[in-house]
């Protein structure tokens with residue numbers, strides 16, 4: 661299928677699987693917990709949207725399911741959209757996680773001569789555009805203050821690393837995640 665309208669997002673469409681993920685998250689008793697994980701990332705091309713008659717967006721909807729390697733339990737579930745605005749050369753990621761936190765991150769993409777695509781999006785709490793919205797509880801107890809997601813895709817290989825800055829247990833904590841995935845199916 662030709663997905664040229666999706667710009668830099670064309671390469672991420674499909675079902676991806678990876679088993680070399682590492683999560684670093686806050687744990688009050690030991691400070692930091694490192695957890696190896698496996699992951700399935702499903703990215704579906706869902707077409708285009710027009711805003712105010714003049715902004716043309718192409719949209720990929722995704723679902724990320726992450727399982728702890730030690731017991732195969734799902735310990736992170738995330739849904740969202742990757743959005744491409746060709747006129748503004750902007751990549752947008754909107755995501756929500758079931759802790760009552762939503763992120764709208766914006767950024768750019770670039771493609772090397774060999775076809776490797778890099779995507780880099782960020783959001784900050786308080787930013788009026790690329791921001792983070794969270795419940796009153798999370799705002800007071802486990803506030804997400806900044807988010808950055810960097811993704812590289814070439815053919816059937818996708819890698820990402822992300823940093824989610826949290827204000828939790830009285831300090832700032834860099835909650836990080838990263839994985840390498842192989843495409844197991846085109847959708």
Ligand code: HEM
Nearest residue numbers: 683685686726735736757761763802804807824826835837
């Ligand atoms: C692969 C991606 C991710 C994984 C595997 C993951 C996993 C985890 C784990 C294991 C914890 C500790 C939970 C606990 O101690 O009970 C945690 C905490 C947290 N995560 Fe993530 N996370 C991911 C992505 C994100 C993202 C994208 C956000 C927000 C945008 C986020 C926000 C939080 C917050 C606010 C907490 C603090 C809650 C707490 O520890 O009580 N996480 N995450």
